[in-house]
Amino acid sequence: MVTSEGATEMENNQDRIIHEVTQNEYKYGFYTDIETELVPPGLNEDIIRMISGRKKEPEWLLEWRLKAFRHWQTMKMPSWAHLKIPEINYQDIIYFAAPRQKVKPESLDDVDPQLRETFDKLGIPLDEQKRLTGVAVDAVMDSVSIKTTFSETLAELGIIFCSFSDAVKNHPDLVRQYLGSVVPYTDNYFAALNSAVFSDGSFCYVPRGVRCPMELSTYFRINAANTGQFERTLLVADEESYVSYLEGCTAPMRDENQLHAAVVEIVSMRKAEVKYSTVQNWYPGDKEGKGGIYNFVTKRGMCKGDYSKISWTQVETGSAITWKYPSCILRGNNSTGEFYSVAVTNNHQQADTGTKMIHIGKNSSSTIVSKGISAGHSQNSYRGLVKVLKNATNVRNFSQCDSLLLGDKCGAHTFPYIEVENSSAVVEHEATTSKISEEQIFYCNQRGINLENAVNLIVNGYAKEVLNKLPMEFAVEAQKLLQISLEGSVG
Amino acid sequence: MTHYSLLTFFSSDSRLTTHDSRNLLVMLQIKNLSVSIQGKQILYDINLEIKTGEVHAIMGPNGSGKSTLATTLAGRENMEVTHGSVTYFGENLLEMPPEERARKGIFLGFQYPVEIPGVSMVNFMKTAVNEQRKYRGLPPFSAADFLKFMREKKDLVSFDSQLTNRSVNEGFSGGEKKKNEIFQMAMLEPVLAILDETDSGLDIDALRIVANGVNKLKNQNNATLVITHYQRLLDYIIPDFVHVLYDGRIVKSSGKELALILEEKGYDWIRKEYSNGAGM
Numbered sequence: 001m002v003t004s005e006g007a008t009e010m011e012n013n014q015d016r017i018i019h020e021v022t023q024n025e026y027k028y029g030f031y032t033d034i035e036t037e038l039v040p041p042g043l044n045e046d047i048i049r050m051i052s053g054r055k056k057e058p059e060w061l062l063e064w065r066l067k068a069f070r071h072w073q074t075m076k077m078p079s080w081a082h083l084k085i086p087e088i089n090y091q092d093i094i095y096f097a098a099p100r101q102k103v104k105p106e107s108l109d110d111v112d113p114q115l116r117e118t119f120d121k122l123g124i125p126l127d128e129q130k131r132l133t134g135v136a137v138d139a140v141m142d143s144v145s146i147k148t149t150f151s152e153t154l155a156e157l158g159i160i161f162c163s164f165s166d167a168v169k170n171h172p173d174l175v176r177q178y179l180g181s182v183v184p185y186t187d188n189y190f191a192a193l194n195s196a197v198f199s200d201g202s203f204c205y206v207p208r209g210v211r212c213p214m215e216l217s218t219y220f221r222i223n224a225a226n227t228g229q230f231e232r233t234l235l236v237a238d239e240e241s242y243v244s245y246l247e248g249c250t251a252p253m254r255d256e257n258q259l260h261a262a263v264v265e266i267v268s269m270r271k272a273e274v275k276y277s278t279v280q281n282w283y284p285g286d287k288e289g290k291g292g293i294y295n296f297v298t299k300r301g302m303c304k305g306d307y308s309k310i311s312w313t314q315v316e317t318g319s320a321i322t323w324k325y326p327s328c329i330l331r332g333n334n335s336t337g338e339f340y341s342v343a344v345t346n347n348h349q350q351a352d353t354g355t356k357m358i359h360i361g362k363n364s365s366s367t368i369v370s371k372g373i374s375a376g377h378s379q380n381s382y383r384g385l386v387k388v389l390k391n392a393t394n395v396r397n398f399s400q401c402d403s404l405l406l407g408d409k410c411g412a413h414t415f416p417y418i419e420v421e422n423s424s425a426v427v428e429h430e431a432t433t434s435k436i437s438e439e440q441i442f443y444c445n446q447r448g449i450n451l452e453n454a455v456n457l458i459v460n461g462y463a464k465e466v467l468n469k470l471p472m473e474f475a476v477e478a479q480k481l482l483q484i485s486l487e488g489s490v491g
Numbered sequence: 492m493t494h495y496s497l498l499t500f501f502s503s504d505s506r507l508t509t510h511d512s513r514n515l516l517v518m519l520q521i522k523n524l525s526v527s528i529q530g531k532q533i534l535y536d537i538n539l540e541i542k543t544g545e546v547h548a549i550m551g552p553n554g555s556g557k558s559t560l561a562t563t564l565a566g567r568e569n570m571e572v573t574h575g576s577v578t579y580f581g582e583n584l585l586e587m588p589p590e591e592r593a594r595k596g597i598f599l600g601f602q603y604p605v606e607i608p609g610v611s612m613v614n615f616m617k618t619a620v621n622e623q624r625k626y627r628g629l630p631p632f633s634a635a636d637f638l639k640f641m642r643e644k645k646d647l648v649s650f651d652s653q654l655t656n657r658s659v660n661e662g663f664s665g666g667e668k669k670k671n672e673i674f675q676m677a678m679l680e681p682v683l684a685i686l687d688e689t690d691s692g693l694d695i696d697a698l699r700i701v702a703n704g705v706n707k708l709k710n711q712n713n714a715t716l717v718i719t720h721y722q723r724l725l726d727y728i729i730p731d732f733v734h735v736l737y738d739g740r741i742v743k744s745s746g747k748e749l750a751l752i753l754e755e756k757g758y759d760w761i762r763k764e765y766s767n768g769a770g771m
Binding site: 437444 | 566601
């Protein structure tokens, strides 16, 4: 009935998955011992000048950083989230760390073999031949971009996909035009901090009428100790273009907490569509809640033109604390915003995540599907705002916020905010909270499926609506990640 | 009747050819079994022996402990066995976790099948069948082979094609849920099938479909334990033995004619006889 070749292949595949599922440790927790160039710890104008100088930035950008820094000094860390954040001493953090490479690599052969090995180990080979066809990668370690693959292939279509530093150098007008146009440096505490000290990140511009033929992705890796990562991503989709973008992230296991405060800005012009997916797997800390990344991120997209669309999909499994609200400003008429999220918290993790949909354009619509999964002693909150402005007629929103609890020591919370100033709007909100029932588990057991696989099956079923939104190659990864994240949370 | 061809179909299964089909083997032996739930005793001193090739029916009024017996055999955690033993082909069944019992061929058709949102029937069955195959040292099905296998089984028990694309039992009607249990039974090819009130809530057409499915799956190497309140299912699934469970005890065991007597006289007859004799 079964061909033996196919059977062995499937068996191997199965074994591999089982092996991955049963390993308890965070598998990306290794550290690469590489010579790293650091600026001294602390934050002041000299440090910012040093970062800007090291990156040979133009004067306007330094000025922008300094303005952001001065503004940040007047601000206080937000305290409204349902999070317990230990005090952070911003003078203890190192704001710039670069793995030492003699020259900026022109080809893959110039990339330090140790760095190549690091990314190979993370499953992100920088070698274009080995890469999944159809995915271009910008690999970022600590404060710098190591290598961007497929840049040349994309350039033939007029698509710019490069590190943020290269964009500042080679496309200063585009950067200047859009930097801070969606998330101004005054926006919030962490956005201001990022604007002052941001190091690297990705830049993408898709010209008018071009459909980007491959997935673009950035892989962020924190390596050096006591450093923060402050990357900045800027995506611009010109009229009638399309791009799908994915980011992934990991960090070594350490007892100290590390700060990650990124900013992502997206601009979608008339009839353009941007799909932005995140698989966030920062080190979450150990079982007792020691260590882990503080992930305080501002992500926002502007649907600038009519009929434009921005879709956020996130699978959040890592970080000790997550504070993140990927949002859409729906300025164009008939524009569309989407937010699909699975947030998993286990052990002592805390997450306060959700979205904001700001409806300015007429006939604009938005969809929110949030699936929270809490286990262990974790706290998982959804916080979302749907706002309809006075002139936005015929707005539609549908929100669905589901929480799934595993065990009785965790918490799930939903904080929906709805502000409607136009009476023609139709805003719907649905919320459910459920537990995996003993009946469901027994039903699976009775069909020969053990407890752990039963939980995986049920959790993946619960999250399916969101996982289906991920690009194919990553949906499988995300499924496995869910399994690993919930390892040992039941029974 | 296609009984003969079905027998040859089943004998192609490597699992079944290990038994000599001419000899009836003792499959399940329940001895002096007493079961409590949360400290309350439900079953008293149950004795039952099931051999390969047999069909047993357990009948009894509501609350007599029928479902408790079924779920105890399937291994549900909150059933506390306070006394007695259960062996399955000579092995101590009570020591096995529920998934191991399932992999060894014990199937429970649930009285109230549970919904599992987002998990498609295809995915659920593929996981279950491959778990069982792994246990038996067989390679997992490839996607194509699995779909072919599923199509065969769907046809065998007249299961609606659309339903396998939906989430497990989600939004299924009562009848669809019960048919789904029989479909899963066909997929898992159990050695001992325990059907807990599979007939309840079914109209006569659905009942016939369900019973047909059970009859088609029956052979000399497996056994069926039908649990029912009503006699009417036993018009379609003819039992070799009928046992009456009353107040947690098996108070009568006999051939299939017992079901007809029960139908005629009602459970009151048992109630009277039992309470008269209980004083002894």
